[in-house]
Amino acid sequence: MPDPSAWTCPAPLRDRSVVVPGHGGGGALSAELVRELFLPAYGNETLGGLADSAALTLGGARLAFSTDSHVVRPLFFPGGSIGDLAVNGTVNDLAMSGARPAHLSCAYILEEGTDLAVVDRVAQDVGAAARAAGVTVVTGDTKVVETGHGDGVYLTTAGIGLIPDGVDIRPQRATPGDVVLVSGPVGMHGVAVLSVREGLEFGVELTSDTAPLGGLVAAMLAVTPDLHVLRDPTRGGVAAALNEIAAASGTGVVLAEDRLPVPEAVAAACGFLGLDPLYVANEGRLLAFVPPGHADAVLDAMRRHPQGAGAAVIGECVAEHPGTVVARTRFGGTRVVDLPLGEQLPRIC
Structure with missing residues (x-):
């Protein structure tokens, strides 16, 4: 079999002096922004690990700490809202370190002229999602920007949780022989948001998969604390998450395309729109790298x-x-699954 690591393909030039949408897409442009701007500015060993959440020791306790911002458009979509995403996104980042999520902060950036009924609906969704995830929102902040300088409501959440003893989950622990698992069908969130944003109909209503994953991770850890890597494939989808893990661990990943669970409606929508389900965001799924002896x-x-x-x-x-x-295709071929350059679907989380 040819060596895929030696393959190359042309890509647009990425030398830019201004911010573009792709810088927030979770792909190559996002990685460059972090590597070339943020890490040199305030990089440290913990931040350099580039995990979904930072694992810290404070007063003898092992804590996971994470923050996330949400600018999804529209604010409400089938299966969820910006309020659900704000809670679940941060809770799930904590869970990807094996932590038990405990407390959140929630900051609102509101656009002048936004109906207070909309703000109330978002706040109610935040509260309901927090209760469902078993966490409490204990602090927050509110700012208002002038009309035309926002998009109704933006949310930023940060969270902390406790990491159990004996748990060491991080992308650097991926090891040859590990089995790669996904927790369910992929691509639903990104296509659901796009369908209502653009007024598209695919014959069946697609709903977001947004959900808290802390309980699922706890069930997995009850089998063995030796889970090597967990990652929720949000921006950039499964493809971006697998590339980040492969790069951090210095290993290769072989993906079997015919095993990837893609709902028929998602596959049809992606085919119609020219999208690859591997790159579509998810908000309630996780990838796991598990030692083969524990995989079943x-x-x-x-x-x-x-x-x-x-x-x-x-x-x-x-x-x-x-x-x-590398992906083994349904037709027996092989293709490189690269890190996406920018963002297929902007403003979906």
Whole structure:
């Protein structure tokens, strides 16, 4: 088999002096922004790990700490809202370190002229999502910008949680032989948001998969604390998450395309729009790199949990082509699954 790590393909020039939408898309432009601007400005060993949340030791306790901003348009969509996303996004980032989420902050940036009924609806969704996730919103902030300088409501949440003893989950721990699992069907959130934004109809209503994943992770850890990597494939989808893990660990990943659970409606919508489901954002799914000796038991535990009922094995971690993700296609071929350059679907989270 050819060595995919030696393959190249042309890409647009990325030398830019101004911010573009792709800088917030979770792909190559986002990675460059972090690597070339933010890390030199205030980089440190903890930040340099580039995990979904920072693992810290404070007063003898191991804490996970994460923050996330949400600028989704529209504010309300089938299956959720910006309020759900704000809570679940941060709760899930904490869970990807194996932490038990505990407390959140929530800051609102409101545009002048926004109906207070809209703000109330968002706040109610934040509260309901926090209760469903088993966390409390304990602090926050509110700012208002002039008409035309915002888009109704933007939210920023930060959260903390406790990491149990014996748990060490981070992208650098991916190891050749690890089995790659996904917790359920992918692509639903991004296509659901796009469908209502653009007024598209695909014959069936697509709903976002936004959901808290802390309970699912707890069920997986009950099988074994030795989960190597967890990652929720949000911006940039499964493709971006796998590339980030491969790069951080210096290993290769082989993905079996025919095993990836893609709902028929998502596949049809992506085909119509020219999108690849691998790059479409999810808000209630996780990827897990699990040692082979524990993979079957972890998969069984996932399938017995409501948020993991559609869990599947989708690939493996390999020593070959380090840092590169390769997909075996349904037709027997092989293709490189690269980090997306920018953002297929802007403003979806």
